[in-house]
Amino acid sequence: MESSSPSPPDGGSNGSRNGPGQEFRSQARDRLIQSRLTPNAISIAGLVGNLVAAVLITQELFVWGGIAFILGSIMDTLDGRYSRMSGKGTLFGAFLDSTLDRIEEGVVITAIAWYFAEQGNSLAAAACVYVVLGSLMVSYTRARAEALGVECKVGLATRPVRVVILSIGILFAGGFGSGNFELLAPAIYVMAALTTVTVIQRVWHVRRALIVEG
Numbered sequence: 001m002e003s004s005s006p007s008p009p010d011g012g013s014n015g016s017r018n019g020p021g022q023e024f025r026s027q028a029r030d031r032l033i034q035s036r037l038t039p040n041a042i043s044i045a046g047l048v049g050n051l052v053a054a055v056l057i058t059q060e061l062f063v064w065g066g067i068a069f070i071l072g073s074i075m076d077t078l079d080g081r082y083s084r085m086s087g088k089g090t091l092f093g094a095f096l097d098s099t100l101d102r103i104e105e106g107v108v109i110t111a112i113a114w115y116f117a118e119q120g121n122s123l124a125a126a127a128c129v130y131v132v133l134g135s136l137m138v139s140y141t142r143a144r145a146e147a148l149g150v151e152c153k154v155g156l157a158t159r160p161v162r163v164v165i166l167s168i169g170i171l172f173a174g175g176f177g178s179g180n181f182e183l184l185a186p187a188i189y190v191m192a193a194l195t196t197v198t199v200i201q202r203v204w205h206v207r208r209a210l211i212v213e214g
Helices: 020-034 039-058 062-086 091-118 122-147 159-171 184-213
Strands: none
Touching (some): 091 122, 091 159, 159 184
């Protein structure tokens, strides 16, 4: 028997209509989905943005490099959502997205390591190498765990967290505050610590999950 309760008016279950901002986003989303744009094209755009960021960082143009890195990272977050909304996603697209994410992060951090080497800061340059390894291990532990049938999204240094920390470090690489305190090296050190903790968290999580299943 059908319910006799009246249907809610357009705009949501709370009875309020969509505002102009919501309607604009909805129309923009529908136009985007109907376009010929593919998730792979967005992924490639993210790669280009990160490559531009890497070049700018080697030229010590940190503010512009930070902006390019942020825009490229935003594209990285959009491709997955767009893939789900549009139904245009493919298995290869998911593989390409994950692969490009690793390349982009590695390229930008390599550029930062180059900068530190030029400045004679060998400790920070070495930390960059460690961060690349740590980031790869964060992704690897999740992929390997899921291959074993264990969901593994735990840990502090997820991709969005790393992007935020690195964005702050790049934008304020030239100094922050009245003390001219540079944030790029501290950002790298924080990422090194967090990726280490995250790998340990994921190894421990998988161990516990497999023991329970066993």
